[in-house]
Amino acid sequence: MSESASTLETASLKAPNLGIGAVERDTGLSKDTLRIWERRYQFPVPARDAYGERVYPLDQVDKLRIIKRLMDQGMRPGKIMHHSLDELRAIKRAHPEAAPTSPELQGLVSLILEHRVDELRSALAQQVLRLGLARFVIDIVAPLNNAVGEAWVGGDLAIFEEHLYTESIKVVLRNAIATVPRHTGSPRILLTTFPKEEHGLGLLMAEAVLALEGAHCVSLGVETPIPDIVRAAASQRADIVALSFSAAYAANGLLDGLAELRAMLPRNVEVWAGGSAMALVRRAPENLRIMRDLDAIRDALMLWRAEGVGT
Amino acid sequence: MSESASTLETASLKAPNLGIGAVERDTGLSKDTLRIWERRYQFPVPARDAYGERVYPLDQVDKLRIIKRLMDQGMRPGKIMHHSLDELRAIKRAHPEAAPTSPELQGLVSLILEHRVDELRSALAQQVLRLGLARFVIDIVAPLNNAVGEAWVGGDLAIFEEHLYTESIKVVLRNAIATVPRHTGSPRILLTTFPKEEHGLGLLMAEAVLALEGAHCVSLGVETPIPDIVRAAASQRADIVALSFSAAYAANGLLDGLAELRAMLPRNVEVWAGGSAMALVRRAPENLRIMRDLDAIRDALMLWRAEGVGT
DNA sequence: TCAAATAATTGACCTAGACAAAATAGGGTA
DNA sequence: TACCCTATTTTGTCTAGGTCAATTATTTGA
Numbered sequence: 001m002s003e004s005a006s007t008l009e010t011a012s013l014k015a016p017n018l019g020i021g022a023v024e025r026d027t028g029l030s031k032d033t034l035r036i037w038e039r040r041y042q043f044p045v046p047a048r049d050a051y052g053e054r055v056y057p058l059d060q061v062d063k064l065r066i067i068k069r070l071m072d073q074g075m076r077p078g079k080i081m082h083h084s085l086d087e088l089r090a091i092k093r094a095h096p097e098a099a100p101t102s103p104e105l106q107g108l109v110s111l112i113l114e115h116r117v118d119e120l121r122s123a124l125a126q127q128v129l130r131l132g133l134a135r136f137v138i139d140i141v142a143p144l145n146n147a148v149g150e151a152w153v154g155g156d157l158a159i160f161e162e163h164l165y166t167e168s169i170k171v172v173l174r175n176a177i178a179t180v181p182r183h184t185g186s187p188r189i190l191l192t193t194f195p196k197e198e199h200g201l202g203l204l205m206a207e208a209v210l211a212l213e214g215a216h217c218v219s220l221g222v223e224t225p226i227p228d229i230v231r232a233a234a235s236q237r238a239d240i241v242a243l244s245f246s247a248a249y250a251a252n253g254l255l256d257g258l259a260e261l262r263a264m265l266p267r268n269v270e271v272w273a274g275g276s277a278m279a280l281v282r283r284a285p286e287n288l289r290i291m292r293d294l295d296a297i298r299d300a301l302m303l304w305r306a307e308g309v310g311t
Numbered sequence: 312m313s314e315s316a317s318t319l320e321t322a323s324l325k326a327p328n329l330g331i332g333a334v335e336r337d338t339g340l341s342k343d344t345l346r347i348w349e350r351r352y353q354f355p356v357p358a359r360d361a362y363g364e365r366v367y368p369l370d371q372v373d374k375l376r377i378i379k380r381l382m383d384q385g386m387r388p389g390k391i392m393h394h395s396l397d398e399l400r401a402i403k404r405a406h407p408e409a410a411p412t413s414p415e416l417q418g419l420v421s422l423i424l425e426h427r428v429d430e431l432r433s434a435l436a437q438q439v440l441r442l443g444l445a446r447f448v449i450d451i452v453a454p455l456n457n458a459v460g461e462a463w464v465g466g467d468l469a470i471f472e473e474h475l476y477t478e479s480i481k482v483v484l485r486n487a488i489a490t491v492p493r494h495t496g497s498p499r500i501l502l503t504t505f506p507k508e509e510h511g512l513g514l515l516m517a518e519a520v521l522a523l524e525g526a527h528c529v530s531l532g533v534e535t536p537i538p539d540i541v542r543a544a545a546s547q548r549a550d551i552v553a554l555s556f557s558a559a560y561a562a563n564g565l566l567d568g569l570a571e572l573r574a575m576l577p578r579n580v581e582v583w584a585g586g587s588a589m590a591l592v593r594r595a596p597e598n599l600r601i602m603r604d605l606d607a608i609r610d611a612l613m614l615w616r617a618e619g620v621g622t
Numbered sequence: 623t624c625a626a627a628t629a630a631t632t633g634a635c636c637t638a639g640a641c642a643a644a645a646t647a648g649g650g651t652a
Numbered sequence: 653t654a655c656c657c658t659a660t661t662t663t664g665t666c667t668a669g670g671t672c673a674a675t676t677a678t679t680t681g682a
Binding site for chain 4: 633635
Binding site for chain 1: 667676
């Protein structure tokens, strides 16, 4: 409602603050959460416009984004809310999630930082050729994702740079997958994510690994409602339904959703879940397989084949 | 909070209703909107669980989805809310947005309906070869999108079938774009969507048309915050920023967002907006170009080149 | 040292009212 | 008839503060 109109048309940069709806969009924190944090932790502290509506300064939005990222790694809001932006970044550096970055990866990261999209893309394509698709995904893309995430929290990477990176990886991966001969083989695997999970990169990485092993992959893209996953599995005669969850996925819905899906699916269809969402580590629900990393996917595939069809 | 746990584990299908959060996800209607509709129009009429929380039966969710779709075409909630599902579908059929479907398209639609993904994909690829990429996008993909939308509202198409279709088109388009030689040419065009606009198909269609004309396209993918679009345009030295808006895009944010973007961008960078969002037809804001269809993109490109660089 | 019980934290949900922006309808004029 | 300007709906987003189940942390007891 607010969030614009404040336009002064003075040609130079402006738009110094955002309404609560815009902040919800840009941070992924619900309006409810934003309001209750303000009450409980005295942060954020938005100004008010002429109509009494919240107006968030940009630096507070930046801080909210970092807090969200730290929470995705398991920290609790009450503990970190009162720190300054710089302190939060220091905390982050003390809790690295990535393995120590190899000089090779560092080279790719600098290409991203310098916005050399074309060079990045050909460097990536070259690595695919050199390592093969599977090793490329496991040894390059996965750690690179972590490194990019780190850089983002560290304040060294803008959102658009992350977008540029993600798009490049997607292009390279899709091209590589397209070269894998179309396999009529088994098992038949349906890939997708739950609603609210819009990150499709993990899906693509899984598809690359699976397709390479000769599985018949059908991707629904992201955000398929659960009843439709069930219908799609039936129509595609899927042996396995594979779900991907990014670190940002709302923890609560995850286990519930998986249980719901499991219950609606025929018993002979397996459910595989993977990704960097925290909720996946805690407990492993019954009757479904959790993949901690991409290598686990290959192992699971071997296992499935060893067990024979229809187990 | 509700939305599961009700699991009876009776093996057969269940999950007959959803909490308000799940409905928000699956319909795209905000919690606020769902609650106020209930107050104003006596629809939806969710049951309440043991804690007094709303529990929506599946058929009401279906009706909400249709209503959302009709509103995306410009109808107003107060007018259509009280009709039954069948009446709504009848209304829909009386307001077709698509041009009369050619038998050729009908063939593709049946492939979708019969879930013959592989055949659909090769039929599409074949059309690309036959017509060329540009005509394929303009004469096949665009009307096919409409036809699929129609079928969905008519109740003939499940969500997962739409996903299957969208993924197929994306795969075919990306492959085709990848074969276009990487052009270092001008103009340099940055493509993306605003936050909350997750439909990337329009973007891909535009990219296909533009790349074919020799423009240098850089896609950021979907949902880039406005300040980051500005930064990306600078870093990529873009001459043009192209935005895509699907019919489902929240009307209000659109014009505001475009004005904001326009104000933050240097004057010599053009802003192009296209897509099927209703808000685009009404008024054409200053200093930016609205594309009503894909042919308009080609015209605009010619015009830009005729005007010469740096106008 | 480990497990069970208790306490604190957290976010999703609730009601109900206010109000600006957008869409429609009314009325007068060229 | 076409057009513009002004009411009058209509609509969704925002406000406030309250409740509560589920999760996480801490203490206690064996």
